[in-house]
Structure formats: C-alpha cells, structure tokens
Amino acid sequence: MGCNRSKKRSQNIASSSRSSSGTKTLPPARPHEAIARVFVIRLFSELFAERLKVNEFVQESIIMARRRRQLEPKGKDEDVRMTAGLITAGVVSIVIVASMFIAPPANVGPEEGSLAPDFVASAYNGGNWEEVRLSQLYDGRLVLITFLDTDCPHCWTEAEYLSEIFDGISGEVMFITIAVELSITGHESTREEIEAFRDKTQFGDNQNNGDGCYSGRKNCAERPGAPHSWMYVDDLSSSIASEWELPGTPFNVILDGEGTVVWNQAQSENHPAGEDMGEALLRLLQEGE
Numbered sequence: 630m631g632c633n634r635s636k637k638r639s640q641n642i643a644s645s646s647r648s649s650s651g652t653k654t655l656p657p658a659r660p661h662e663a664i665a666r667v668f669v670i671r672l673f674s675e676l677f678a679e680r681l682k683v684n685e686f687v688q689e690s691i692i693m694a695r696r697r698r699q700l701e702p703k704g705k706d707e708d709v710r711m712t713a714g715l716i717t718a719g720v721v722s723i724v725i726v727a728s729m730f731i732a733p734p735a736n737v738g739p740e741e742g743s744l745a746p747d748f749v750a751s752a753y754n755g756g757n758w759e760e761v762r763l764s765q766l767y768d769g770r771l772v773l774i775t776f777l778d779t780d781c782p783h784c785w786t787e788a789e790y791l792s793e794i795f796d797g798i799s800g801e802v803m804f805i806t807i808a809v810e811l812s813i814t815g816h817e818s819t820r821e822e823i824e825a826f827r828d829k830t831q832f833g834d835n836q837n838n839g840d841g842c843y844s845g846r847k848n849c850a851e852r853p854g855a856p857h858s859w860m861y862v863d864d865l866s867s868s869i870a871s872e873w874e875l876p877g878t879p880f881n882v883i884l885d886g887e888g889t890v891v892w893n894q895a896q897s898e899n900h901p902a903g904e905d906m907g908e909a910l911l912r913l914l915q916e917g918e
Contacts, residue, residue, distance in 0.1 A: 752861065775807070
C-alpha cells in the first residue's frame with residue numbers, strides 16, 4: 630500500500646501490469662445485519678399470528694367433522710378427509726416459505742465472498758454533488774472500487790493506471806473512486822481538491838505550501854493520466870473507509886454485478902502470484918465469458 634495511517638510505504642505497482650490492458654437526499658443506509666434482524670422478527674411475528682389462525686381453523690374443522698359424523702351415515706366423510714388434507718398442505722406450505730425467508734443473511738464485509746458494505750454518500754460526476762447509494766448502482770457489470778487520497782503520491786500513479794485501463798473495459802466494468810483523507814500531515818483535503826484531482830483542473834500553485842494535491846506540493850492539473858469521467862465519492866470523514874477496513878491508499882476492491890466481493894487487494898494469498906487490479910479485472914472478465 631502506498632500511503633497508510635502509519636506512514637509505511639509498500640512496493641510500487643508492478644510495471645509489467647501497466648501494459649496489460651445541488652444535492653438529493655436519500656434515506657440513511659441501514660446496516661445489513663440490522664435490516665435482516667428486523668425482517669426476521671417481523672416474519673416470525675406474522676408466522677406466529679398465522680399459526681394461531683391455522684390452529685383455530687383446525688380445531689373448528691375437527692369439531693364440525695365430529696358433529697357431522699354423528700349426523701351422517703358412515704362412509705360419507707370424504708369431504709372431511711379433503712378438508713384435513715387441505716389444512717395439512719397449507720401448514721406445510723407455510724413452513725416451506727418460512728424456511729426460505731429466515732435463512733441466515735449473507736455475510737457483509739470487504740472480504741472476498743462477502744456482500745460489500747453498502748453506503749450512502751455524496752458523489753461527484755463532473756457536474757454537481759449528488760447523494761448515491763452503492764447498492765442501487767449495480768447493473769450487472771463488475772464494479773471496481775478504488776480508494777484514493779488526493780495528497781498521496783502513489784495515488785497519482787494509480788490515477789494514471791486507471792486512465793490507461795478505463796477506455797478498454799469501461800463498457801464491462803463500473804469505475805467508482807472513493808476519495809479519503811488519511812490521518813497524515815499534509816493530507817488535508819476538500820471537495821474542491823477532489824474535483825480538481827478528478828478533472829485535472831487548476832488547484833494549487835506548486836509552492837509546497839499545502840495548497841494543492843500531492844501533499845500540497847503540486848497543482849492538481851499536473852496529475853498524470855487523462856481526466857477521469859467516472860464517479861468520485863466524498864469520504865473525507867472516513868466512514869466508508871472504516872466499514873471497508875481500509876489499510877491505506879491506493880486500495881482496490883472488485884465486486885461482481887450483484888455486489889459480492891470477488892477480489893480484494895489485501896487478500897493476495899487468494900490471487901495468482903503478482904496479480905494487480907488491472908490483471909484481476911481482465912481475468913474476471915474472461916472467466917465471465
């Protein structure tokens with residue numbers, strides 16, 4: 630990882646991989662586990678109420694059947710048996726439906742195989758800032774989530790890499806960049822700086838006075854690579870970074886079309902040796918063909 634909270638630096642992105650390929654307000658996001666818990670409680674309450682109704686119906690049917698047996702000749706109770714059969718089928722159906730809906734909810738987290746943590750945040754798409762919910766953006770394509778810090782030197786390199794691979798796979802991959810502010814001196818950021826980093830516009834004066842990108846030492850317009858045309862999310866509060874257990878920047882996570890994590894940069898032991906984000910995208914796209 631290039632920039633992290635302990636100011637440690639890791640290896641640079643393998644160079645060989647470079648050639649491979651205003652505001653609307655939404656309701657606050659609720660944690661998946663809380664939603665699941667509420668859903669299960671409501672379902673059990675409804676099932677309990679239905680069970681009471683079924684029990685009452687069964688008891689009434691039994692009483693009626695006994696009365697009819699006393700009044701009718703023997704051999705005339707086919708309708709009673711049919712009623713009992715329908716009751717049994719109804720109870721079985723309720724049990725089957727309940728078992729389908731009260732199955733344990735999917736694990737939520739940034740780990741591979743888990744459902745990606747959902748979030749609601751303000752996002753910049755080149756015009757205004759608008760609130761978006763991650764789970765409402767899924768459209769069947771792979772999703773590349775990239776965490777960047779506009780003052781992180783290694784993020785400049787990553788931004789250039791993103792520019793290089795975007796044109797070739799943008800139709801098959803949704804790009805989302807999440808801008809964070811690491812707790813490092815000189816990494817103070819603003820929405821204006823995020824906009825300038827994304828669009829490669831004038832911000833800063835190259836005077837190493839903290840006004841600009843690259844730890845305030847460079848004008849954001851000098852960022853390598855082309856301007857980015859995809860969504861940048863404001864996470865200067867680090868609320869998303871916390872949920873996603875961000876170890877540093879730049880950091881990449883790939884989701885499938887339904888929001889399940891299929892590649893996490895921190896889980897290199899699960900990947901082919903030396904595989905970086907771009908190579909992972911190509912591999913996953915090929916596997917999906």
